[in-house]
Amino acid sequence: MHPLLSLGVFWLLPLALTLGEDSPLDCIPRRTVLYNRDNAHLFHEEGVFNYSTMLLREDLGLLMLGAREAVYALDLNNVSKKLASVKWEVTDKQKTDCKNKGKDLETECKNYIRTLHKMDDNRMYVCGTNAFDPECDYMSYVDGILTLEKKIEDGKGKCPFDPFQRYASIVVDDSLYSATSMNFLGSEPVLMRNSDTSIRTEFKSSWLNEPNFVSMAQMPESEKSYQGDDDKVYLFFSETAVECDCYNKLVVSRVARVCKGDVGGLRTLQKKWTSFLKARMDCPVLESQLPYIIQDSYRWCDLQQPWKDCLFFAIFTPQSDTSGLSAVCVYRVSDISRVFAEGKYKSPVTVETSFVKWVMYSGEVPVPRPGACIDNAARKEGIKVSLDLPDRTLQFIKDKPLMDHVIQPIGEKPLLVRKGATFTCIIVNQAQAADGNKYHVMFVGTEEGTILKAVNYDGEMFIIEEVQLFKPPEPIKILKFSNVTGQLYAGSDYGAVQIPLATCGRSLSCMDCVLARDPYCGWDKVAGKCVALSDAQSELIQSVKDGNATLCPGADPVKPVNQIIWPGGNLKLHCPSPSNLANIMWQQDDRSLSFSPLILHQPDGLLILNASYSNAGRYRCVSVERSKVAEYTTTIAEYQVNVDPDAGKDGHRFGPQPQRGGPSVAGLQAVVGLLVVSILALLAWNFYKGHLPLPWECRNKNREQSQQSHEQGDLNATVTKGPALAEDKPLVSGADNGSRNNNHTDGEVGFSAAEGENAPEVSLPSLQFIDDESEI
Template sequence: MNTWCVAAPLCLSVQSYADGNLTLENKGEDGKGKCPFDPFQRYASVMFENKLYSATSMNFLGSEPVLMRSSPVSIRTEFKSSWLNEPNFVSMAHMSESVMSASGDDDKVYLFFSETAVECDCYNKLLVSRVARVCKGDVGGQRTLQKKWTSFLKARIDCPVLESQLPYIIQDTYRWCDPQQPWKDCLFFAVFTPQSDTSDLSAVCVYLVSDISKVFAEGKYKTPVPVETSFVKWVMYSGDVPFPRPGACIDNSARKAGITQTLDLPDRTLQFIKDKPLMDHAIQPIGEAPLLVRRGAKFTRIIVNQVQAADGEKYHVMFIGTEEGTMLKAVNYNGEMFIIEEVQLFQPPHPIKILKFSNVTRQLYAGSDYGAAQIPLATCGRSSSCMDCVLARDPYCGWDTVGGKCIVISNSQRELIQSVKEGDASLCPGADPVKPVNQSIWLGGNVKLSCPSASNLGKTTWEQDSSPLTLSTHLQLLQDGLLIFNASHSDTGVYRCLSVERSKAGEYTTTLAEYHVSIPEGGDDRNVISPEAQINGPSLAGLQVVVGLLLVSLLALLAWNFYKGHLPLPWNYRKKNREQSQETPDQEGLNSCTTYQDAQRPALAEDKPLVSGIDNGSRNNNHTRGAAAFSAAEENDDSTFTPPSLQYIDDESEM
């Protein structure tokens, strides 16, 4: 009988951090409800005014989900499926909604998660995305909902993708706020993936905090209604709503009624929120459509940074992690979603599970189960020309005509060339022509024409004598060039490698490389040694040395075999034949029999299909049975040996 011991999570406080070393306090505290028992189970938490808000599971099996505040008074959700039904917690964020609030509202903590929908009477479980919120000043009820949230409300959050009939599931969020704007203008960027394996689309939706707050403050509630088929149906509640409004924070109107804290709330309000925490209206994204929809690897994480471009406007640049270990860099220009680049961070591919931004180092940090990566916000140095720099449409980068390179805008005081909205490369000065390279090739030889990598969005094409190149079996296109096999006279000419890139401003073509391929005089002589064979020295002399060594080795091997007697010498073989011709017929028969026996014994396994009709009881011991037959022949007075009758094997087990 096995005994399993499961330890509850333990929380330790950091005492100090110096020289890269963490020192933890010896005194620990119970981590139950603050983090999960299983480290691979996803949870969410946020520290707000030295109070920890956490969303995790209270038991080892993960069957008791909870949204809890640990201090100073422990407050948690009710353990009911109408509150949390098999949730998968995603993220948490706090909003300072009490700042300059005309109604005296309280600060909020928002929780994003997905769960099995209780309001859907489906045959199979349907997952939906949710956003819930609680009030900072909530301390629970007096009799009803003791030490439970009295302000817990949740609503469905949608990200409509046209191809999908099932709701998309939220995977991560990022809160972005302009410090110069009120909290109502803050944005939540969220990534969604399909819950069906038939779709490979991922999406990014953006939500205004004021839209989320309005649903909780003014929206209708859902209520469970029993029906005849013995299940509960959730419908919109159309009855009277008690005062104070269920789920609302304590505000000026409640204070005027003598309700200064949640302990003063009437039982009618508390019982209402206990039974009906779900809002009827779903929260829609800005524009009621996704900001970005992309086919390919599923999105996992998102982070957003704002940058001011050369045109003076500010843009939200999104960095999106995927399941294949890549990171997308994307931006929206007046409704046009543009992907600047996609970088492979982890090889072999592993899902990106952490994506953070440091204001100190101004670097991005991505983490997977097997490693971490540091990524700069801008990689302007990858653009080697003005056209590449402008067509990248990266708001971080601009072309410096004085320095002749693509640099970060914030690092220069000079006016840089940039066109993020249009991608107008005509603003660039004329580029220097590419210097042609003379390339010789022999008839029947092979040669590779290299071509430098184009930009991320450029398409590489080849021309031969100013005409599009027609690929064939001896002309093969590589990722970094063109390979010519078994060259002939028709393969000579001028080859150009071109990069074609399109933007809103037009189509631009850049010559990346140019080759003049020709056959030198005497290149069609079949006796001419291929130059590839002489790259590392006089290969003919080397071949002669190798052949000489092989002949010496062969002669040494033959001499050793003659010396050991493995091979008979020719004069000994002729002498042996003369002696055998002088022997009597009886001796000849005996010698013949002996020679036959000695010669056949190694080959008995090959003669297996023909065996003696007498079975000695062992079908696999072929050598023993053969030796017995020849021994019987030697004991017979008659010098003539008659082998036993032979029969064909009809049973595969005798093979």
């Protein structure tokens, strides 16, 4: 058996056991919001794709959006408004050269904008793949005009060649840190700082081995540091593990870091990082055997707290596609920093002269510590910059950049595990609820173009809603949000959208508002509606931890809607569920309604077929939803149904109507006559030409064939004289499906009549005969 396949089998066993019990996988969004134009502001320009690079310019009120061969300046308050744009297209020669190198002319030989950063002089630095020949330029926005300055720079090491290759970049103190590939083939991955003292990683598999770069973040670790430490730049990526003793390639998740003041070594590691260290990250999901792979990360920091309290939220997906699970794990920056500062190293050891095994290094560690930044202790020894580091320290880090310790998430388990659409990206915002506590609200993008809005309340993961942003569904590739506007921005191949962080208006009642458990929203007693906390004019009702809706005032009684139907007709009573966590119950005259083939419970209502007088009465649709403290019952809709044989009279006719003002009967008869004559003439011509045999010739021929087959059968019976080998049975027994659905004497499905303007729209499903178990 294939090794990975066998691992997959064992991996699925705990998954199957877990799915049978209550588990985090049962965490479904309380509300599902289908695609609607009113959900978000959308920007899309015809013929332009891949809107996957974003830069917030809150100082200019702009969202800078990089796409394929174009950069846009959009209104930060309404991204559907384009304020300026600039095209950056490849030349015909560049297209030809790209095609001659074996790349696709329509997809790969374009200029995909991949790098977009603000510089200290207020300009922007932009790079594109440029038909597999990356280039960079400076861009400015002045007086409403976006301009490329045409100061073209070589983009190798700054921007990927391949538009579909993962990459990461960040600007720190006007220096671009980039993680990408240095060559056309993508076989020379680097973590590089592009500045006056440019340095990069070694081209060694022990440093970077077939990596997929994810994201980068800067940590101000020099602030208030008693050790005189340096700032760090962290890189998140996945790569093929060199330390794994297995037959097949195993991919693992990593975090690496370098020191901002690193300028390389004097002799060893010249113009190379002397502080590059990396460690494995783990996100344990359901005792999985194969490690989950990091796909995106987000650094969250409280500006009032020291950097050690910062958190990294990261998304993980499985290596095998059999599970359909995605996870979110959270890591403390202090835990990661401690591994690099105090942890053990891994060292390669040659076994049997050919095989290299990585084990924990237990020998003497040089001083200064390999991979450490220059601090006060090093300065006392006369080491002021990395150029002063001794060769012994540099040679150690050159051969052993991997840490032995595996970094575990907070609680050593995921914050969120969900089965369904694969997670693609994440962003986190902190919201202060009415109870005074602050909560991390996660916005998670998926491959199906949806955004999950989720909060963890004291270990309980609660998904507030899932919103469909794109139609058709497009994977969300990037997320940003602005504290200035309180808006979230998402990009995909199709376009970019903007949605508010708080969507309180979707809750129409106090109970619905409280049960949503959204820290952004509360029920305003005076205004009588669900509002954002920042817009509240009076005391708010909110219970995010427990969903306690007992504080809500009594709801106004639901006014019954009169519905009239004639015997044999059909009626749809609408009742949209306010929540995915609620159970919908129907009552008829205050008694629980029993469903039958003629009374169907549908997701959005109740369907009554072939109505009789027993179907008359008062129908009530009730929602029952349970929170942590209680069970709440709400009447959503109420109908008074009357069965009246004269419902279709008085001009109200809902069945098939006679056509008026159409062609006359004589005209129709003439048309039919012409058709008959044409068919007879066509048949006569085919008989004359011999294309069709005459009827009596067919009978004579059939008689001769029957006689020949009878004689042949007698001959065979004489030769074999044995029992029949098989009985003649039909392979398929068919039935006329059409006759099963004719439940009405007039051959048509009737429609219900309704009084006044309150008649709900009736939508009847087609009744189809299912002749296949797979369809059931």
